[in-house]
Amino acid sequence: MTTAQAANPSWFARTEAWLDDRGKGAWIAVMVLGFIFFWPVGLALLAYMIWSKRMFSKGCRHSRRAQYHGFRAAMKPSGNTAFDAYKADTLRRLEEEQDAFEAFLQRLREAKDKQEFDAFMEDRSRAAKATNGDESLPENATPA
Incomplete structure (x- = not known):
């Protein structure tokens, strides 16, 4: 990963980090809204939550955000x-x-x-x- 990629993550990574900051409830709310507006979106979010272990973990704060923090920590003296x-x-x-x-x-x-x-x-x-x-x-x- 280059420095530019770490400094400017994609919209998906930013959205994922935003939802992680708000916790499991935010993920569930977005999933329910996905089912209400267009059911394949809700189903895809449910599959992603299960695959990424967000559904059954205590918190969501361990995902990509920790990876970006690790990258920044690696650059420190x-x-x-x-x-x-x-x-x-x-x-x-x-x-x-x-x-x-x-x-x-x-x-x-x-x-x-x-x-x-x-x-x-x-x-x-x-x-x-x-x-x-x-x-x-x-x-x-x-x-x-």
Whole structure:
């Protein structure tokens, strides 16, 4: 997970965290409203609540919110300067590798686009030559 993803979670993650903050009652209320307005939504929420163990747990506050908290905690200094230096160096190296890989993918996409464009232009010029060859004959003449 990148820093941008952790800082800006999706609408689903934000909604899930909002419902978790309000507890199991909020989940049940949303599920009942889902059944009232469109029953497949209520059924999907019930299945999700059972699958994610929100239905039978004491509280809902242990889900993704704890994961985001764990990510933030991992970015704090540990107090051990050698480990913090190693962690910073490793994160920097991983970011450089990610940037290099993204640049490689961009070059790969550009090469593929250029190849497709060159093939299109070649087909177009081939079709133009074929059309020009047919138009150079008089209308009443037949090719030999």
